[in-house]
Structures are given as structure tokens and as C-alpha cells.
Amino acid sequence: MSAREAMRIAEEAELDLVKIAPTAKPPVCKIIDYGKYRYEMSRKEKEARKKQKTVELKEIRLSPNINSNDLNTKMNAARKFLSKGDKVKITLRFRGREMAHMNASRHILDDMAASLSEIAVVEKAPKVEGRSISMVLAEKKS
Numbered sequence: 001m002s003a004r005e006a007m008r009i010a011e012e013a014e015l016d017l018v019k020i021a022p023t024a025k026p027p028v029c030k031i032i033d034y035g036k037y038r039y040e041m042s043r044k045e046k047e048a049r050k051k052q053k054t055v056e057l058k059e060i061r062l063s064p065n066i067n068s069n070d071l072n073t074k075m076n077a078a079r080k081f082l083s084k085g086d087k088v089k090i091t092l093r094f095r096g097r098e099m100a101h102m103n104a105s106r107h108i109l110d111d112m113a114a115s116l117s118e119i120a121v122v123e124k125a126p127k128v129e130g131r132s133i134s135m136v137l138a139e140k141k142s
Contacts (some may be wrong), residue, residue, distance in 0.1 A: 058087070059088075062090065064098050
């Protein structure tokens, strides 16, 4: 129907003529209460946001001369973060002379990834970033 006829019908019903699909040929319109329509759309948007899960990135910092017991403690913390659904960034930080032996300490990250392999996958491989080497682990999808 023509736009004028649709507007006349909407005014008689004391409602609004709202374009639902303006890009369609011909454009699709509805005769509805626009305030109620906007309210319902905002409610749907809020519900969609409520159901979304945000994934946090938790960081665990290690040093190259870490003790095995301390490493196990950090591994348990990483396991806890991963079970909650968060991603874990493991950073191996170097200070002073430790910088000369960066490649010799890479095995710490490899050991950590291997021990967490049953619940996590390496999302970002170990990479040298200035004075540190970082890698990101994410929960394994079942």
C-alpha cells in the first residue's frame, strides 16, 4: 500500500508507522506503539548482554630460577583460573644477568604447558617480548 494510506491508518489507530526493514524493496513497515517497541528492544538487548560470558586474562609471573614447589603452586593457580573459564598468560621475567640465558629458561614454559595439557591448549606460543617471554593458555574445549 502507499505510504500516505499507511500513515492515515496509523493515525486513525493512534499508533506509529515504523519502518522495520527500510532497505528492503519495497520497505517493510508496521503499525505499532513506537515507545513500547523501543522498550522491548532494549529489554532483549539487556537479556542478550546478561547471557554473555566475559573471558578474563589472568597473568602468572615466573622467574627463571623458580623452585619446583613454587612452580607447582603457580601451576595449581593456573589450573584454577582455567577451570573457571579464564585465559592464563604465563610470563617468565628476566632481570639483569638472567637476560643472557633466556633460551635456557624457555623449558619452564614448555614444562608448564605440558603439565596443563590435559585441561588447556597453548593459544599463543612462547614469544620474547623485551625482558620477558610470554605465552597464553586457554581452556580446552570438550
